[in-house]
Amino acid sequence: xxxSVSALAKRALAAGKGAMEEVRIHVFEDDEEAHDEExxxxxxxxxxxxxxxxxxxxxxxxRKPTRTGESxxxxxxxxxxxxxxIWKVGKLELYVAAAHEDTEVPIILMLGMAG
Numbered sequence: 001x002x003x004s005v006s007a008l009a010k011r012a013l014a015a016g017k018g019a020m021e022e023v024r025i026h027v028f029e030d031d032e033e034a035h036d037e038e039x040x041x042x043x044x045x046x047x048x049x050x051x052x053x054x055x056x057x058x059x060x061x062x063r064k065p066t067r068t069g070e071s072x073x074x075x076x077x078x079x080x081x082x083x084x085x086i087w088k089v090g091k092l093e094l095y096v097a098a099a100h101e102d103t104e105v106p107i108i109l110m111l112g113m114a115g
Contacts, residue, residue, distance in 0.1 A: 005054045005111065006061060009094060012113045017092055020077075020112040024050060027106045034104045043107055047098045048083055050109055054096045055085045062087040062094060075114040080105070091115065 008021040026043055028034035055065065065085040067073070072081045075093055080101030087094045093114045100107040 005057045005096070008111050009058060009061070012111055013089060013092075013094065015113065017113050017115040020110055023054060023096070023109040023111055025106050025108050028104060031104065040100075040103075040107075044082065044098075044100065047100075047107055047109055051083045051085075051096065051098045054109070054111070058085070058087060058094070058096060062089060066093075076112070077114070078108070078110060086114075 003023055005023060008023060012019040012021050024047070026047075033039065055068075059065065066088045067086040069084050070082060072079065073084055073086070075086070076084055076095050076097050078097055078099045080099045081097045082100060084095060084097040094111070095114060096109070096111045098107070098109050
């Protein structure tokens with residue numbers, strides 16, 4: 001995992017509602033790369049694997065997620081979400097989400113706090 005998910009979660013929890021931390025981002029070099037469907041599918045699979053690792057790490061610390069899914073969810077302020085997990089922590093929700101809003105837009109793995 002490029003960044004410590006545990007450390008990012010602690011930082012987001014300390015910051016409170018609305019906090020967002022970048023776990024990983026892939027910015028496409030050019031239009032050709034962004035439109036290479038096979039390569040984009042591989043990137044999505046790689047992000048999904050990193051998402052699974054993040055969920056495993058966070059589940060060790062915050063127990064099983066209270067909600068998971070493979071589409072956008074109202075409390076996660078990202079577009080194009082293709083995987084998410086949410087943990088109830090106090091009155092807030094800790095989430096990790098993989099998203100890819102549109103073809104030329106970066107693929108992201110984010111962690112954050114929602115309320």
